[in-house]
Amino acid sequence: MVDDQAQGDTKRAFVRKPVALDRRVTADGASGIRVEPNRYRLVIARACPWANRAAISRRLLGLEPVLSMGIAGPLHDDRSWRFHLDPGDRDPVLGIEYLGEAYRAADPDFSAGITVPALVDGTDGKVVTNGFAQLTLDFATEWREFHRDGAPDLYPERHRAEIDEINEAVYHDVNNGVYKCGFAGSQEPYEESYRALFARLDVLTERLATRRYLVGDSITEADIRLWVTLVRFDSVYHGHFKCNRSTLSAMPVLWAYARDLFQTPGFGDTIDFEQIKQHYYGVHRMINPTGVVPLGPDPSGWLTAHGREQLPGTPFGTGTPPGPPPQSERVPPLTP
Amino acid sequence: MVDDQAQGDTKRAFVRKPVALDRRVTADGASGIRVEPNRYRLVIARACPWANRAAISRRLLGLEPVLSMGIAGPLHDDRSWRFHLDPGDRDPVLGIEYLGEAYRAADPDFSAGITVPALVDGTDGKVVTNGFAQLTLDFATEWREFHRDGAPDLYPERHRAEIDEINEAVYHDVNNGVYKCGFAGSQEPYEESYRALFARLDVLTERLATRRYLVGDSITEADIRLWVTLVRFDSVYHGHFKCNRSTLSAMPVLWAYARDLFQTPGFGDTIDFEQIKQHYYGVHRMINPTGVVPLGPDPSGWLTAHGREQLPGTPFGTGTPPGPPPQSERVPPLTP
Numbered sequence: 210m211v212d213d214q215a216q217g218d219t220k221r222a223f224v225r226k227p228v229a230l231d232r233r234v235t236a237d238g239a240s241g242i243r244v245e246p247n248r249y250r251l252v253i254a255r256a257c258p259w260a261n262r263a264a265i266s267r268r269l270l271g272l273e274p275v276l277s278m279g280i281a282g283p284l285h286d287d288r289s290w291r292f293h294l295d296p297g298d299r300d301p302v303l304g305i306e307y308l309g310e311a312y313r314a315a316d317p318d319f320s321a322g323i324t325v326p327a328l329v330d331g332t333d334g335k336v337v338t339n340g341f342a343q344l345t346l347d348f349a350t351e352w353r354e355f356h357r358d359g360a361p362d363l364y365p366e367r368h369r370a371e372i373d374e375i376n377e378a379v380y381h382d383v384n385n386g387v388y389k390c391g392f393a394g395s396q397e398p399y400e401e402s403y404r405a406l407f408a409r410l411d412v413l414t415e416r417l418a419t420r421r422y423l424v425g426d427s428i429t430e431a432d433i434r435l436w437v438t439l440v441r442f443d444s445v446y447h448g449h450f451k452c453n454r455s456t457l458s459a460m461p462v463l464w465a466y467a468r469d470l471f472q473t474p475g476f477g478d479t480i481d482f483e484q485i486k487q488h489y490y491g492v493h494r495m496i497n498p499t500g501v502v503p504l505g506p507d508p509s510g511w512l513t514a515h516g517r518e519q520l521p522g523t524p525f526g527t528g529t530p531p532g533p534p535p536q537s538e539r540v541p542p543l544t545p
Numbered sequence: 546m547v548d549d550q551a552q553g554d555t556k557r558a559f560v561r562k563p564v565a566l567d568r569r570v571t572a573d574g575a576s577g578i579r580v581e582p583n584r585y586r587l588v589i590a591r592a593c594p595w596a597n598r599a600a601i602s603r604r605l606l607g608l609e610p611v612l613s614m615g616i617a618g619p620l621h622d623d624r625s626w627r628f629h630l631d632p633g634d635r636d637p638v639l640g641i642e643y644l645g646e647a648y649r650a651a652d653p654d655f656s657a658g659i660t661v662p663a664l665v666d667g668t669d670g671k672v673v674t675n676g677f678a679q680l681t682l683d684f685a686t687e688w689r690e691f692h693r694d695g696a697p698d699l700y701p702e703r704h705r706a707e708i709d710e711i712n713e714a715v716y717h718d719v720n721n722g723v724y725k726c727g728f729a730g731s732q733e734p735y736e737e738s739y740r741a742l743f744a745r746l747d748v749l750t751e752r753l754a755t756r757r758y759l760v761g762d763s764i765t766e767a768d769i770r771l772w773v774t775l776v777r778f779d780s781v782y783h784g785h786f787k788c789n790r791s792t793l794s795a796m797p798v799l800w801a802y803a804r805d806l807f808q809t810p811g812f813g814d815t816i817d818f819e820q821i822k823q824h825y826y827g828v829h830r831m832i833n834p835t836g837v838v839p840l841g842p843d844p845s846g847w848l849t850a851h852g853r854e855q856l857p858g859t860p861f862g863t864g865t866p867p868g869p870p871p872q873s874e875r876v877p878p879l880t881p
Contacts, residue, residue, distance in 0.1 A: 399837045448784035453841035456792060498831060501735045505789035 271357020
């Protein structure tokens with residue numbers, strides 16, 4: 210997503226706009242857009258938690274050979290996400306400099322938020338969908354024909370009601386909750402969001418104290434969605450968004466849970482803390498006017514032992530972990 | 546001090562201006578201003594670390610009966626420190642609404658920073674000195690006739706060279722260092738100040754790992770000066786000023802040292818975390834445009850056991866702790 214699309218209300222609370230091209234790509238093509246190998250390009254940004262979900266799902270499910278990935282850089286100009294990390298500042302497959310070009314290819318009058326993740330049709334360069342909430346569910350279900358051997362079931366039928374319920378609460382209080390804290394224009398909506406955030410983290414702490422994953426016995430969509438916010442917590446949400454009852458690293462259960470997943474193939478190998486900090490601190494000038502990017506926190510703690518192998522649950526159930534990421538998608542190692 | 550008196554340089558680094566009325570009040574009056582009981586009023590603000598030094602020294606030395614204290618509130622308008630916590634928004638002794646009135650009484654053309662601490666002559670309402678660095682040293686030495694029984698020697702002759710040396714390093718890297726981090730207008734001076742700050746904290750950590758206080762066997766001026774920055778670290782410097790390698794509460798030696806002093810009469814009883822946060826987040830709109838004040842961190846950890854009684858050193862040497870603060874100067878109890 211683009212992170213600064215606030216709509217004012219009378220209390221100056223942050224209200225996230227709905228995505229504008231919320232369409233589905235399905236196995237049978239009943240939605241009008243059919244799953245096909247080597248046709249679409251997933252555009253993400255390392256900074257963005259909503260895009261991070263898609264990058265993790267693609268890794269866990271082994272979709273890399275059939276779904277290529279473009280990576281927008283962390284910094285915006287007034288035209289939003291752009292490919293400033295690529296040679297010539299252009300996405301090497303789509304050939305575009307700004308992600309907005311693919312949105313306007315789909316709709317010449319497009320004027321809504323230019324967001325990641327975006328699935329772009331490589332045959333015509335048009336954005337097919339930026340529906341972040343449905344995208345990963347469809348990766349888990351509609352793209353099943355192209356999953357790797359040993360891929361986990363990230364959205365198992367028998368647990369869907371429970372996953373959906375947790376996802377709904379986590380979305381409002383945590384994923385979007387940190388934005389509501391950070392983008393609140395006045396004290397009252399900030400305090401309301403802060404209290405909801407930490408109340409929810411307390412509930413999740415209790416749940417995760419005795420089980421390794423949120424739902425069932427292995428990693429699901431629910432873990433992916435919670436984790437993309439937790440992994441950014443101390444780097445950006447704690448200070449920049451004023452989510453500062455304590456750091457994640459001072460919440461023992463959630464910190465161990467987050468480290469466990471960080472060290473699981475498919476999670477930590479999608480994270481670039483420098484890009485995360487550059488984006489939030491560099492782009493949100495309305496809350497960080499100087500654009501100075503903090504040097505901290507020291508991220509080396511992410512690699513320390515977490516001890517959660519003792520708890521009930523195994524990461525991939527009867528499946529296997531994914532192999533290493535393609536060379537071109539590797540993130541830099543952690544440095545203190 | 547007023548906290549936002551930056552002078553730009555080519556790198557947009559923060560450079561603290563010298564105070565403008567840096568005069569001394571001495572026992573023999575050789576400076577032109579003589580120590581007298583019940584003549585001067587010490588004006589502080591709970592928010593301000595430079596003023597906090599003076600409030601602590603006054604408590605430890607028991608100067609309350611001879612030196613009254615006025616408390617400017619945490620919030621400024623464009624005229625700097627004002628008495629918005631007092632009945633009628635006026636200091637009850639000086640009768641002024643803005644501290645600037647006392648500066649202009651001393652110098653009708655006064656145009657420099659309106660800072661706390663300020664020592665004001667009650668007989669004519671003029672600021673006598675705002676020289677924060679010398680003020681507490683003079684409390685410890687020039688005001689000796691009025692010290693309470695059992696007052697500690699906060700600036701013992703045999704340790705002055707060592708205290709001065711530590712104070713100098715702590716001033717540049719820590720006390721003023723956090724401001725240099727927070728008010729840096731660009732990346733380079735921020736990073737330089739951040740590295741100097743944490744390098745200094747590492748050196749201090751090593752020193753304090755094996756001794757209870759910085760110099761000699763008991764509390765001195767050196768401890769007071771370091772502590773006023775440490776006590777504000779997690780509430781304001783970590784997030785608001787981007788001093789975020791880690792929180793103080795994640796630095797075991799310094800955190801225990803800071804808690805030990807917090808729990809020592811004369812230190813924690815001068816602290817109002819709400820006023821500290823209201824000031825920094827409410828006044829520095831150039832780094833916090835919305836003025837939203839964070840709800841965190843939870844301060845209850847300050848009252849937990851610190852275990853430093855095991856180390857060599859006793860708080861007051863052969864002296865005694867001060868009694869409780871006067872009723873009118875009590876701060877609210879900690880609330881999570």
